[in-house]
Amino acid sequence: MCVHNKQVLLPDDIIETILPKLPVKSLLRFKAVSKSWKSMISDPAFVRKKHLHQSSQQDNHLFLWKSKQWSSGFSVVKFEDGKFQILHDLRECPYGWDTVVSFSAGVLLLTEYSDSTYVLWNPSTRAKTMIWFPYRFNSHPKSYGVCYDSVSEDFKIVVISSMSMRDYAVYSCKNKIWTKKKKGFPGTGRLGNESGLYVNGSIYWVYREGDARKIVYFDSGDDNFKILDKPKGVGENRPIFLACLKGCLSVYCNGENETVVRIWIREKNNCWVELVTIENVDTVIELFDVEFVAENKVVIRSNTTRLMIYNISEKRFEDYDDKAVFGYAMVPYLETLFFPIENTRPKRKRKCLS
Secondary structure, three states: OOOOOOOOOOOHHHHHHHHHHOOHHHHHHHOOOOHHHHHHHHOHHHHHHHHHHHHHHOOOOEEEEEOOOOOOOEEEEEEEOOEEEEEEEEOOOOOOOOEEEEEEOOEEEEEOOOOOOEEEEOOOOOOEEEEOOOHHHOOOOEEEEEEEEOOOOEEEEEEEEOOOOOOEEEEEOOOOEEEEEOOOOOOOOEEOOOEOEEEOOEEEEEEEEOOEEEEEEEEOOOOEEEEEOOOOOOOOOOOOEEEEEOOEEEEEEEOOOOOOEEEEEEOOOOOEEEEEEEOOOOOOHHHEEEEEEEOOEEEEEEOOOEEEEEEOOOOEEEOOOOOOOOOOEEEEOOOOOOOOOOOOOOOOOOOOOO
């Protein structure tokens, strides 16, 4: 019996289960399979609730690397078996906007050299759109942050005056408007770094007021700044730094002396748990950037020119001399179809024939 021309159709529920697990490149190609597949893959509900959620759950240890400070473009690399491997280069980076300001949900906020123009960019789909900050934030230093609120399904951009956290504005990509805020975080301190750290729907900064350091975060639910309690044992005046490790907010600081670094992670039950104490550190903590944890190893960047790998089990640094993959900047890479601003084209009006 000949069955070569027989078409096998899969039930829609099976297709909807398989598609969110596929990479972006395959999904973009599968749009050409049929009108129903194109409609399903393009559906905002599929993009935001299924594919974005599925992609966020996978920790593939993919990163965007930038080889030099003034170079254009990025490389996609993967950390596996204790080494970095170049997968492919991204040549489609928006020309001139190759400095990463902030990132969330697979979308990057980039700026140019003069720090006056900004663009949102999804490196997986190459979608991009220009963003203009309110005028009063263009004339003096500022801090940034981007976040995705899964409850309201809104992607937000936060810009804060570095002179005073009482003056900030929030851009809603859903409504395409800036909301000016005049009642920000109380106090006279400043943020410790320009770019906020996005973790699980909020943006975090280190806030310094005098010698005191605090963790403040932007709550995307009500667009307000709030204080987060630090781990026990971290003094009020001790310099602290933030990272995202194992999908959780992390804090690290020096221990009893400058050769010791302690790292905590904030678990899903909102409790701080000490992850590891690293000893025999040979660089000051201001140049000690904890990047990520993989395979029971902590990957650290020192002074932007050196990679160090600390083995948690063996409590020692491993030699790492692989210069085949190295970058000036390293950003987590999340493959997703998601883009916060839908560029819809107006429908053409049909001419009435008389």
